[in-house]
Amino acid sequence: MKNSPFMAAGLFTLLCTALHGAPDPQWLGHDRARPAPAVVTPGTFSSQEQPGTPPSDATVLFDGKDNSAWVAMDGSPTKWVVKDGALECVPGSGYVRSLQAFGDCQLHVEWAAPTPPHGDSQGRGNSGVFFGFGRYEVQVLDSYNNKTYADGSAASVYGQYPPLVNASLAPGRWQVYDIIWTAPRFDDEGKLKSKARLTVLHNGVVVQNNVELTGPTGWVGRIPYPNHPERTPIAFQDHGNPVRYRNVWVRELNNPRHKEFRLSDATLDSYAGDYSNGKVTRLPEGLLAINVGGVDTVLHAESQTKFYALTTDIQVEFNVAEGKKQALVTVGDDFTRAMRWEKK
Numbered sequence: 001m002k003n004s005p006f007m008a009a010g011l012f013t014l015l016c017t018a019l020h021g022a023p024d025p026q027w028l029g030h031d032r033a034r035p036a037p038a039v040v041t042p043g044t045f046s047s048q049e050q051p052g053t054p055p056s057d058a059t060v061l062f063d064g065k066d067n068s069a070w071v072a073m074d075g076s077p078t079k080w081v082v083k084d085g086a087l088e089c090v091p092g093s094g095y096v097r098s099l100q101a102f103g104d105c106q107l108h109v110e111w112a113a114p115t116p117p118h119g120d121s122q123g124r125g126n127s128g129v130f131f132g133f134g135r136y137e138v139q140v141l142d143s144y145n146n147k148t149y150a151d152g153s154a155a156s157v158y159g160q161y162p163p164l165v166n167a168s169l170a171p172g173r174w175q176v177y178d179i180i181w182t183a184p185r186f187d188d189e190g191k192l193k194s195k196a197r198l199t200v201l202h203n204g205v206v207v208q209n210n211v212e213l214t215g216p217t218g219w220v221g222r223i224p225y226p227n228h229p230e231r232t233p234i235a236f237q238d239h240g241n242p243v244r245y246r247n248v249w250v251r252e253l254n255n256p257r258h259k260e261f262r263l264s265d266a267t268l269d270s271y272a273g274d275y276s277n278g279k280v281t282r283l284p285e286g287l288l289a290i291n292v293g294g295v296d297t298v299l300h301a302e303s304q305t306k307f308y309a310l311t312t313d314i315q316v317e318f319n320v321a322e323g324k325k326q327a328l329v330t331v332g333d334d335f336t337r338a339m340r341w342e343k344k
Contacts, residue, residue: 043249046110048174051085051247054108058249061098061234062087070096073134073235075264075286080236086112086244089127089236095134097235101260101286106251107179107234112244113142115172119241121148125171128158128237131181132228133262133285135216136196138179138208140236140243143168155202158217163200163207174246176203180253183230184213190227229285229300231260258308261301262286271318275327275341280316290316292331 027034038057046052054060061069064085072078072094079093087096113125125142136157143154143166150162155177169175182197195215200208216223236245263286272282281289281296288299288307297314299307307316317335319326325343328335 046174046176046247051110051174054247054249055251058108058251059100059102060249061100062245062248064246067096069099071099071264073097075099075262075267080238083244086246087236087248088244089238089242091238091240091242094238095130095235096238097130097134097233097262099233099261099263101229101231101233101262102181102250102252103183103231103256104253105181106253107177107181108247108249109177109179109245110174110247111140111177112174112246113140113144113171114242115170117142117146117171120146122152122239124241125243126237126239126241127243128239129177129179130235130237131232132183132196132216133232134235135226135228135232136198136213137217137237138177138198138200140177142171144170155200155207157198157200157208157211157213159219160214160217161208161211163202164209165205165207167202167205167207169203177201178204180210183232184225184228185230186225186227192225192227195225229287231256231300232285233262258300258302261303263301263304267304270320271327274344276344277329277339277341280327290314290327290329292329 041056043054044052051064067078067080067082067087070078070080070087078096079090080096081088081090109129117124124146127140128137129140130137139152139154139156139158141148141154151159153162153166154168155163178201180199184196185193187193196213197210198208198213199210214222215225268282268286268288271288272280278291283289283298289296290299292314297309297312299309299316302308305318313332315330317328319328327341328338329341330338
């Protein structure tokens with residue numbers, strides 16, 4: 001039987017679906033029972049004199065008032081300062097990261113390089129916006145009349161993709177990054193399932209169009225993907241220049257069930273140990289593990305004291321106040337029915 005035009009069209013449709021995905025199969029076309037999109041009030045645009053406002057569903061990380069949403073990379077208090085409504089890098093103080101962790105998201109960041117400018121190439125107005133707990137960088141650099149290597153200029157995916165165009169403003173002017181981040185995914189054995197992707201608008205101009213990262217960004221060489229959680233903090237780089245940031249907000253795109261935070265090393269260490277009913281263990285990437293019924297389960301922080309698991313409805317609340325060292329553990333129940341573990 002010869003192929004008909006209708007068969008060819010059907011194969012083409014299948015190919016397009018395979019390449020681009022398909023609508024959610026649980027809903028009919030024009031299904032009246034399908035939930036309507038949530039209503040969001042848009043934000044307002046910024047000017048050089050005044051930052052705009054975020055959308056109504058955004059998580060605000062910096063609004064010009066304080067740095068309470070930011071910590072050093074180990075979770076201790078940051079030495080970056082709030083000055084004239086901006087979060088300013090203090091050279092030599094180290095990177096700053098968000099206390100909260102995010103997966104796929106829309107990130108809005110406004111930044112300004114020092115003026116008058118000092119230095120040249122990578123030594124002029126250098127910082128960076130990082131995803132993946134300091135692994136994947138969108139470069140921040142004073143690229144206004146400043147020659148440097150292309151994949152290290154402003155709005156580059158550092159060391160991998162130069163921006164499509166140079167949309168930089170003069171030093172001292174507020175510049176805007178709107179970034180769409182798609183986190184890499186790993187299977188249960190830690191093997192890479194899908195790579196990270198980035199779309200970047202610099203001052204309203206598309207400069208990275210859904211590029212696929214080869215792995216973590218780095219100064220020299222191609223670094224392979226390491227296994228890490230999907231949700232991680234956002235970080236700004238201390239590269240020795242007093243770059244300023246303002247109006248930082250995030251919209252997480254995959255509607256997670258819980259918020260997630262990366263607590264300080266000291267806090268996590270205080271929770272780990274042997275308990276009367278089991279054991280809590282420190283893991284890399286700011287996570288804990290609990291052994292319940294002989295099964296080790298990874299715990300993610302929902303607050304400074306409460307943790308949850310991704311695979312089973314296990315919740316844990318630690319109580320270390322007033323000398324108490326307890327863990328309240330629930331499996332499929334609320335905390336009124338919690339098991340009380342005493343730390344040894």
